[in-house]
Amino acid sequence: MGYHEFQQCIDACLRCAAICNHCASSCLQEKDVKMMTKCIQLDMECAAICYSAAQLMSLGSSKAEEMCRICADICNACATECEKHKHMEHCAECAKACHECAEQCMAMS
Amino acid sequence: MGYHEFQQCIDACLRCAAICNHCASSCLQEKDVKMMTKCIQLDMECAAICYSAAQLMSLGSSKAEEMCRICADICNACATECEKHKHMEHCAECAKACHECAEQCMAMS
Amino acid sequence: MGYHEFQQCIDACLRCAAICNHCASSCLQEKDVKMMTKCIQLDMECAAICYSAAQLMSLGSSKAEEMCRICADICNACATECEKHKHMEHCAECAKACHECAEQCMAMS
Amino acid sequence: MGYHEFQQCIDACLRCAAICNHCASSCLQEKDVKMMTKCIQLDMECAAICYSAAQLMSLGSSKAEEMCRICADICNACATECEKHKHMEHCAECAKACHECAEQCMAMS
Secondary structure, eight states, rough: OHHHHHHHHHHHHHHHHHHHHHHHHHHHTOOOOOOGGGHHHHHHHHHHHHHHHHHHHHOOTTTTHHHHHHHHHHHHHHHHHHHHHTTSSSHHHHHHHHHHHHHHHHEEE | OOOHHHHHHHHHHHHHHHHHHHHHHTTSSOOOOGGGHHHHHHHHHHEEEEHHHHHHHHHHOOTHHHHHHHHHHHHHHHHHHHHHHTTHHHHHHHHHHHHHHHHOOOOOH | OOOOHHHHHHHHHHHHHHHHHHHHHHHHTOGGGGGGGGHHHHHHHHHHHHHHHHHHHTTTOOOHHHHHHHHHHHHHHHHHOOOOOOOOSSHHHHHHHHHHHHOOOOOEE | OOOOHHHHHHHHHHHHHHHHHHHHHHHSSSGGGGGGGGHHHHHHHHHHHHHHHHHOOOOOOOTTHHHHHHHHHHHHHHHHHHTTTTSSHHHHHHHHHHHHHHHHHHHHH
């Protein structure tokens, strides 16, 4: 398996990583930051794992599928947390990206 | 400036990072690897800088534009090298992604 | 220039990246998170740039020095912010790591 | 578990990531590159996973241990390959760093 077989999942992971970064940064500007701390923490973890899953997939690594399994778990946790604040645009956007990434990663792993 | 203002450039950077990883890995499987060494080296550098430019942009960092300037330089160098081997699909694809990323980064910086 | 010439600076960057991640995560657990938001934001930016500077140096990239210049700027900004909260162990530790990294990066660039 | 509990493992992962980058780049300059292709491929994968394991550990993620398990596998594969070329300084250094990282990661996971 290489880049082209993984492409949809790579795209979902990279998109999710960028949106998690954006969500973390936006959460920090919310009035009630205290309410957003778990979200920011998961955003940071999710961005890290999503990018590295995308790297292993694009390198055609034999460990890409295992990585996708961990990635799906963190994406699901992040989506669940973001959904609690889905009245905020960045969290709604992030929950959506995390769900899509988790689905793609589950299909891969 | 934040995620949404930078979005096209972020997308181009992330796409370029993934395709550079794929190109590096594919170059290693070519019969005449010796001919591909400069390409692999630039692929690795380009993937690293593209991802970190995307990170700074998605975080809304005040240093994002400066980063885009370095990113454009490495993308251009990688595109030039890949074009020498554009009869190989991965290099043609990578040259295209690097060009697009360099253009987006130049527009940002 | 390659890994061995850059080694001290690479070590400082990687150490700084890890400590910034730790500081961001620890800040989120502080009682008065509102006070820490600028710190968390800069921690995230600093971790991203430090790692990518380390990557370019360890790859022996011709763009490593330019990257070190941006890295020094973000490290200095992060150190300044962390010093405002240096009664917190994680911020004191982070300010120190950022200062050391900025110095090494300035020497390189 | 957070940064301080994981510190030895984080240090080993970051050191391994940097040395893998250096090894990949050095392998590309060897006369017989063809012989080094598997090594370069594993160097790239190993650098990616080592850094992301270090990130998750320094963020205190609940998924850090699982990540360390995958990291240990790739480190071991990379060490085995590098040992075949241990007459080259960069491969000897890389094999050592990979072994140490794999041990630390096994202890964590």
